[in-house]
Amino acid sequence: MTSASRALSFNAAAAQYAANRPSYPPSLFSTIEEITGRPLAGARVADVGAGTGIATTLLRERGADVIAVEPGDGMAAEFQRALPEVPIVRGDGNALPLADRSCDLIAYAQSWHWTDTSRSVPEALRVLRPDGALALWWNTGAAGVPWAEAQDERVAHWCGVAPADRPRPDDIRAGRLAGLSGLPYTRRLLRWSRTVPLDTHLANITSHSAFLILGEARTQDFLAEERALLGALFPDGMVEETYVVDLLVVQR
Template sequence: MTDSAQAQRALSFDTAADQYDAARPGYPPALFDAVEELVGRPLTGAQAVDVGAGTGIATRLLRERGARVTAVEPGAGMASRFRRSLPGVPLVRGVGDALPLADASADVVTYAQSFHWTDPARSLPEALRVLRPGGALALWWNVADADVPWIAAQGERLMCDFADAAHGRPGGADRALPDDVPRAERRVYWTRRVPLDTHLANLGSHSLFLVAGKEAARAFLDRERAELLRLFPDGSVEEAYAVDLMVTRRPA
């Protein structure tokens, strides 16, 4: 993908911020248990920076764990939705490649579903700069669990219509950190049951649909509705996820 195409997809969420906020899945408590274990400290009282915060889905959950969170978000539409959802949370406009934050000002820097939109050659040094000695960078992605047959089949349909589609974890995210960077990893499985409309809105909030054009997106989602109604005639879909978590630390 070219840099301009990457930038277009990264900012495409601004056109669907309300849909994104309403339909995208959150994260299970077990994920934050794993974050605390790999980070080596409770989130309660931690000074956290949530980069690529979007509408605040992860920011909200970090606050509920007791973290003191500052959010960083580049998109105007996403930032506007964030401010309506979390008016009391500090939010600064910026990108992970050039964080508008002071040196050694955070205990934890998090990227929920967003590190793949950065240039790791820039964003990793920036995160380490902002972290205090011994602080941790935590990256995670909700991945549609392809071990579930209907999800695997949906992934094949996505690949057929959108050749560069990534069903959950974006392509290349497994190489988010350079090979020589020490890290700890964990995978957390979870599910949620949602109405079919919510599942389709979640699917349609992904960047590959947002940049494909309304006609192409609608055609796929209409076909997907018919297919899933055959599998889930009651209109209730159980989405299955594996959250891939990766943590690295700034040396103490």
């Protein structure tokens, strides 16, 4: 299956994605303000690959004027249901449907890896104002959490993918971004956690593209096995998920 097909697989699970995916800590947005040297309040921000609006909601809470860009029908419909007052345009980072020099900040929350960087970097530089910034971030699994690392191995087995490199999963991406943009970048790793019911944790995991293309039967088999394993580890039914937000900011 192509990368584009995997990206569009989220459309069938948009409600599951919206209900169960983790959000982002307040420190993420404070760090973006610190690096760029300007407040988000009043800034014109494009949230590209906005999905169901998780990042858009938080950016707006900081006072940003946000326009969302989203290619998927299902994700866009869920976004509009949750945030009917926010403008959303259909498109992706490879050909941004935005005017030249129209944004102070372009944000990619969990979505930069779906772009063709040879196209998305020039597009970002075209749309950014002269003093603007490009911010990319991912929730990645924190290192040193044995049960979660073991779960990564099980997910890899079930889905036929490589286990996640928890500490610094995007080093290659970071170097490639710097090379393509010709601009320096700042990187920060921000640790945080959330505690959720076991069912929410499992629904979060199976909202990832590796499971969305796996098929219902194998996904249900995974869930049955994983629920039994985690039920023994977390007898109160609550799971603490620990993340590191991997943030990259490129400034013009």
